[in-house]
Amino acid sequence: MGPSPNDEGGVPYAATLLLEGLAGAGVEVDCFVGTDEADLPQRLLRTEGLRFFCEPPRWRQGAWYSRTALGTFLTGQGARAWAQSRLARLIAHRHGERPYSAYYQFSQIELGRIRRLRRSLPPIVIHPEVHIAGELRWHRAEVALARRSETRARNLTVRAMLTARAAAQRRDIRLARLVVSPSRRFAAHLEADYGVSAERIAVVPNPIDLERFAPEPGEVPGPPYKLLFVSRMAVRKGVEMVVGLSTRLADLAGRVQIQVAGARGLWTDYRALLADLDGRVAEYVGPVSPHDLPRLYRSAHALIQPSLYEPFALTVGEGFASGLPAVVSDEVGAAEGIDPAVARLFPAGDLDRFEAAVRDLVGELERGASADLGRRARAEAERAFAPGTVATQLALALERAAGQRRAA
Numbered sequence: 031m032g033p034s035p036n037d038e039g040g041v042p043y044a045a046t047l048l049l050e051g052l053a054g055a056g057v058e059v060d061c062f063v064g065t066d067e068a069d070l071p072q073r074l075l076r077t078e079g080l081r082f083f084c085e086p087p088r089w090r091q092g093a094w095y096s097r098t099a100l101g102t103f104l105t106g107q108g109a110r111a112w113a114q115s116r117l118a119r120l121i122a123h124r125h126g127e128r129p130y131s132a133y134y135q136f137s138q139i140e141l142g143r144i145r146r147l148r149r150s151l152p153p154i155v156i157h158p159e160v161h162i163a164g165e166l167r168w169h170r171a172e173v174a175l176a177r178r179s180e181t182r183a184r185n186l187t188v189r190a191m192l193t194a195r196a197a198a199q200r201r202d203i204r205l206a207r208l209v210v211s212p213s214r215r216f217a218a219h220l221e222a223d224y225g226v227s228a229e230r231i232a233v234v235p236n237p238i239d240l241e242r243f244a245p246e247p248g249e250v251p252g253p254p255y256k257l258l259f260v261s262r263m264a265v266r267k268g269v270e271m272v273v274g275l276s277t278r279l280a281d282l283a284g285r286v287q288i289q290v291a292g293a294r295g296l297w298t299d300y301r302a303l304l305a306d307l308d309g310r311v312a313e314y315v316g317p318v319s320p321h322d323l324p325r326l327y328r329s330a331h332a333l334i335q336p337s338l339y340e341p342f343a344l345t346v347g348e349g350f351a352s353g354l355p356a357v358v359s360d361e362v363g364a365a366e367g368i369d370p371a372v373a374r375l376f377p378a379g380d381l382d383r384f385e386a387a388v389r390d391l392v393g394e395l396e397r398g399a400s401a402d403l404g405r406r407a408r409a410e411a412e413r414a415f416a417p418g419t420v421a422t423q424l425a426l427a428l429e430r431a432a433g434q435r436r437a438a
Contacts, residue, residue, distance in 0.1 A: 031114060031121070031144070032136030032157075034065035035074055039320035040344065041137055041159050046071055047237040048136065051421020053079035057428065060130070062121055064113030083120060085113040111142050118143035122150050131432040139199040148205055155431045157210035157424075159236075162199055163223035164339045166192040168266035169298070175270060179302035188297045200224045208431035210424065212236050213363025216341035232427035235364070238347040238415035245353030245404055246328040254287045255395045257388065258330035258354070260318070260345040261337075264295020268336030268359065269303050271381060275334070276312035278385050286392055288312035288334070291326060327352035331395055334388065335362050338378050351411035353404035357387045367414065372407040 035046040050073070052059055058079050063070070066086040074080055087109035121133065121144075130152045133144065139158045141148070148154065169176075169192055176185050203209060203224050209231050211217040217233055220226040261267045276288050288311055294301055304314045318326055327333075333349035333356040346364035349356055350372065358365045359378035374391055376383035394403070413419075 031062050031117065031133070032138070034063045034069065035061075035071060036069075037071045037073070039323065043239070043320075044159075044236050044344065045136055046074060047239060047417040048421060048424060049074060049080055050077060051237065051417045052425055053077050054418060055421050055425040057425050059134075060121075060124065062114075062117040064110050064117065083117065085116045085120075087113040111140075115143040118147055122147045125151055132428050134428060139203050140195065141202040141205065145202055145205065153207040153431045153433075154205055155208045155210060155428060156203060156206040157234075158203075158220075158341075159212065160341050161216075161220060161223065162192055162196040164219055164341070165266065166196050168339055172265050175300065175303065176265070176298060179299045191297070206230070208232060208427060210234050210427055212342040213366050215361060215363050215366065219339075219341075232423075232430065234423045234427055235366075235414055235420060236342050236344060236347060237417035237420040238344070238351045238411055240351050240412060240416060243324055243327060243348045243351035243411075245408055251331075253285050253396070255285065255332070255392055256330040257286060257288045257332050257334050257357075257392075258326065258349070259288065259290045259292075259334050260323070260326070260349075261292045261335070262295040263292055263300040263304065265298040265300070266337060266339045267295075267300070268338055268378075269300040271336035271379075271384060272312075272334065273303055273306045274381050275336075275385060275388065276308040277306075278381075279311050279388070280308050282392065283310040285396070286311055289326075289330065290314040291316070291318045293317035323348070324352065327354060330354055331400060332356060332391055333358075335359065336376075336378070336384055337361055340364075347411065347415050350407045351415065353408045355391060355403040355407050357384070357391055359384075364415075368410050369406055372403055372410060 032045055033042045035049060036042040037046065049059060049061065061080060061082045063082065064085050064087050067082060067084045070082060132153050132155050133151050134155045136157045137159050139156055139161060169189060203226060209220060209226050211220060211231050211233050212235055214233050217231045221228060259272050263269055272290060279286055290304060307314060327349055333346060333354045335343055335346050335356060335358040337359055338361060340362045342363040346356055346358060346362055355372040357374040360375045361378040365373040365375060374387045376387045
């Protein structure tokens with residue numbers, strides 16, 4: 031159970047890569063998704079070992095209930111919950127006919143109807159990509175930033191929604207025999223916020239498509255050196271850190287260019303903050319389509335990601351695969367265990383250390399280190415995020431939850 035897999039990008043594309051990998055690792059998977067079968071990637075429908083059971087949600091874009099971003103999110107979540115409730119009954123029925131080894135829920139924590147059916151289901155494995163307690167913490171801390179772009183009424187509405195979801199997640203995650211976390215840092219948050227013991231957590235990074243995201247062959251272009259920030263313009267992403275960095279790097283005009291790319295967030299919109307970008311060294315290019323994203327990575331020299339809370343950051347993994355070194359906060363899960371030459375860490379929220387790390391990297395780029403850093407970044411992505419490697423780790427975690435052991 032999880033988000034509808036797609037061929038475009040983000041977490042739904044990670045679902046596609048994981049399902050392909052699990053099937054390749056010899057795991058038989060029945061997939062229950064809230065979408066129409068016609069909307070699923072054909073490559074998955076043709077994959078041996080995968081079967082799909084679909085329940086299209088009764089929801090459409092552009093209706094009266096989905097004319098605003100917040101309305102779209104809230105009603106979309108409700109429609110998805112309705113579809114998953116019907117799918118949950120089907121799972122319980124099929125488990126009674128031919129028992130499953132595990133119930134694996136990807137991306138979300140809330141169990142919905144699964145909670146009431148759990149006694150007639152196999153062991154539960156939850157694999158979250160984010161937890162609402164983390165979102166709520168920063169939504170509270172960044173009230174002053176939010177005032178730049180939203181009303182108090184909207185802020186309070188979102189706060190209430192996050193508070194309710196955090197409580198539901200804290201309740202439901204306790205029912206999981208195993209929780210899969212994309213990083214050790216996120217695992218620590220789950221332990222602190224939701225009381226998930228370390229013994230119940232398996233750390234498995236997200237997969238990255240190493241064919242779609244790959245370096246541009248040939249020589250690395252010279253200055254100005256492009257530093258790329260790809261993110262939702264939203265709470266806890268460090269948008270204000272990037273704005274502050276642009277002001278501090280004004281003396282490097284002509285040598286450095288910060289390019290900011292991404293759409294608004296699901297329930298917060300920090301694009302108003304970008305009006306303060308220093309135009310001498312920075313620009314906002316707006317949303318980028320999944321088709322254009324690989325080209326955008328290949329046009330850059332490095333990635334920056336100053337998130338204050340970031341369980342993984344697929345964009346950082348994609349950047350490494352594209353041959354980009356990165357300057358990231360120590361909250362970014364995708365940088366864990368990566369060669370520090372290409373994953374330059376600084377303490378989250380420390381603008382001074384962020385600036386210093388960026389200046390150090392720019393200095394190395396100016397001294398001709400681009401090609402070497404690009405090769406090392408790519409090698410790290412191949413080692414850590416190859417879909418087959420990640421899927422094998424996930425298969426072992428699922429077998430652990432099911433009480434089975436795979437032969438070495």
